[in-house]
Amino acid sequence: MTAPLASEPSLWVLFRGQLRRDLKLAFGQPSELANPLAFFVVVITLFPLGVSPEPGVLSGMAPGVLWIAALLATLLGLEALFRRDRDDGTLEQMVLRAQPLYLPVVARMLAHWMVTGLPLTLLAPLLGGMLNLAPEARLPLMLGLALGTPVLVLLGGVGAALTVGLRTGGVLLALLVLPLFVPVLILGVSAAELASSGLDPAGPLLWLAAGASFAITAVPFAIAAALRIGVETG
């Protein structure tokens, strides 16, 4: 046999392999895939029932309600993000072997976003209709979620990586990352609100875009570092 390791390892193979594995894992458990989405739908359904079915009241609070529900749904999927990988030892293999660790971490977060943030973004305008969201606010809401959910997933990933070594990380994780979600929430809601009152939502959306580009480039390094610590403690 030739010496395959003599050739340079391929970074693309590393990235693609991790993405493929994580998507297979996600689609291998349809219930876990559906849970955050079902949660999103149910929480939003509760508002007309619990607060007021009045269209005027609902449309006023629609952007905020949709965003908060999306935030909580994102949070719901985070705890399991690295937990199972840690338990079966695949996490330590990843930390040990992947060179650089940055790439599989990006792939992992991308896969997670594809099964949480992306469906939330696509569902939001539909549920917005249920809350009487102004039609002109639909697109800014979706754009905001499309730019904001990657940030949420990545920031949440840092929390999940930091708490991966702990037995009961759930509540701690929420306390750790929810404050970090606040700027995203404010920008996302204000984009939708500006649009529904007939103003230009470009400002907050551009801020979200800037935040997303920064998060995508920088945060995976933090996640990788936190995962290293998590593996060392176990």
Next chain:
Amino acid sequence: MSEPVLDISGLRCERDDRELFAGFDLHIGPAEAVQLRGPNGAGKTTLLRCIAGMHPEYEGRIELLGAPVAGERLLFVGHRPGISGLLSAADNLRWHLDLAGWRGADSVVTAALTRVGLTGYDDVPCQQLSAGQQRRVALARLALPTAEVPLWLLDEPFTALDEAGLKLVSGLMADRLAGGGAILFTTHQPAPELPGLSTRWIGAAA
């Protein structure tokens, strides 16, 4: 004399503020295997994790081929199998190849599974396999081309294996030794017959 593959000197290691060993030296050359023995809690696993770079609380020098240890130059099989139960054996092994950025064809996965006697189990999710079969999937990593690295660290590789599995794993180890690799492993069972094998005690009997 050839340069040692693994060179440990003056290693002092703590776990949970308890000193496990101090002044520990170990040199393993190419084509040498060392069986690490010692009572439970003596620090065998911790030593392996130290070498793999997954236990930072140590003092002393650990070098792999004269350089600090890098994860891509060793293969670590720990207590946790490194195999995802929801994925099939083939998917798991493919992922291990991908992790190393290996560009070759998928046929090596089938070959590795055949080698460990799991022909035909490629597509079964690993959690549906028996404990021994799962162990074999984890050990099939030793038969992948990405296992051709200077050092193997194997923590209890023989647990849950039947007689045939034991032979199989020692065969894989013998192959690696023949290829010039070094192996450090722990086991409580009598060690298999391997060329260049020595035993090293840590803890009580040292």
